[in-house]
Amino acid sequence: MSAAPNKVPFDPGRAAYVTLNVVLLGFLLAPIAIVLVFAFNPTPYISFPPVGVSLRWFDKFFAGSDFMNALWLSLWIAACVLVLAVVIGGACALALARGNLPARGFFTAFFMSPLMLPAILTGLALFQSYLLVGIGRPVWGLIMAHTLIAVPYVLRTTLAVLHNFDRRIEEAAAVLGASPLRVFFEVTLPLIRPGVFAGGVFAFIVSFDQFPVSLFLVVPKGETLPVVLFNYMKFDLDGAIAAASMVSILLALAVVLVLERLIGLKAYVKL
């Protein structure tokens, strides 16, 4: 009698789990698939099935000075926000985790509060504040506004890393004669780097896609890509919107991949 093959018994729980994951993945990816079809479809409206494959909407997007100016401005602002949010958020997280601050819970809630307010209200409040103090709507004001929204992301991811941090490594370095600055740059920073930079990725993406806060703070000829797309959509709802969306998605993906190659975000994912 031959031995029975190693059959994995049917597990209804596992099957339900896999099915649920596939459904969720489909739900998340379906909008991207629709945008993809719209971006390559030559018709000036959403039609299914697509009537062909064309790059005309990408041509229109890349040839449009409004789109290109907005894209570069958005990238530039997002890059500034990434740096500022990493510096401010990282420093705040260290202070909150290590500083033995009184009312630590209050400060944590305070720094996280921009995430609790509707962003449109944050944008409106900043807009009124800027006008009241008479500074108008400068680009640095927009960068500060985006940073305000982005800092909590860096704060949260860095605090998560610091929570699992073994301080004895720092103490060992100090005992061996390293100065506090050297301990920070050669021990602390490399160990918390995944959390800080994961927050930085979020900060970049949050800024690059930021619409409600930007809505009130952009100036004529200084509009970010989401604002330009919104206004474009009101008058010309064609495939250029989808092409712009594809470019945005690819850029965000590129940032994540580059950071993964540079600093290894997987290390953070394991935490």
Added chain:
Amino acid sequence: MISRRNALKTGAGLAAAATVGAPSILHAETATLKITTWGGKWGDIMKASVLPAFEKEHKCTVSADQAFPFLPKLQASRKNDPLYDVFHTNSNEQWSALTEGLVMDKFTTREVPNIADVYPYAVSDKIVGVTIFTSAIGLGYRTDKGLTPPKSWKDLADPKLAGQRGGYLIPVNSLGQCHLMMLGKIYGKGLQDLDAAYKALEQLKPIKLVDFTGQMEKMLLSAEVSEGVIHDSGVYRYEGDNRQPVDFCSPTEGVMALEQVLNVPPGSKLKELAYAYIDYMLRPDMQKLLAEAVWYSPANKKVKLAEKYDAKLLTTPERVATLIQPDWKWYNARKDDIDARVTKILKG
């Protein structure tokens, strides 16, 4: 006798004074007029030719804001230092702004001489500021679906159009608001008969709703709807090489007016320049340029459009007489209640 040293000193002093004073002189000469304006094709024409020509004529610069929402931004800025010098919106928002004292009521020919040549609707008691263009809100329809071309607003209720008719999210779109008032006129005692309008709206279900007119255009082009409420320019612009199987119907009961209105905030520090801009926008050459670019009906009755535009747009007193102007002051005062009611009716 002036010594060489003194001459040099005096020259240097004058040069320094000129250098210090120059920015203010330059600043005075290059005032920046802050305006709101539309995007799309309109925005392209404005940026390419209309605004540069104005800047050249008036030795100023124009900062044109195309990023909605305009009214909340004006509301948030200081009344004595408003964010805009010229406020371009549809009529409903002008009335909201007037209620809050954010814009002026009317202009005279002393401020804007070209007002003398506009059709009466452009400065009627239903208008705050002055209308520079109008579109006709009627019915857009597919010509390739075997439908009988509509003639009346009532045709939108044809049972054959169930799920194939298009309308707007009434709380956020003035075309939807106009349509609601028109339902009151068609099925009730007049534009303000809301009970009749609500009842008629109920009968239009199932109806596909959109936020923007641009979306309605695309829904018609993609045949997602066969008939929908839209402004004439949203259909007429698909002609020539760009021709699509869609057409526009001006219903026999009349068309609703979708006015492009200009106004000036009372606190503007550049009022004269703002008036000059409005006058410029009402000038026949600018009116013709923009009307033929975007298929808007010019408010200046002296404008002579090319034949194909003249044949379709509201360019004669007879056609202008078909325009029905809503009372936005009345509507805005009830907007919250109307929004709640129509949302309940059209929910789902």
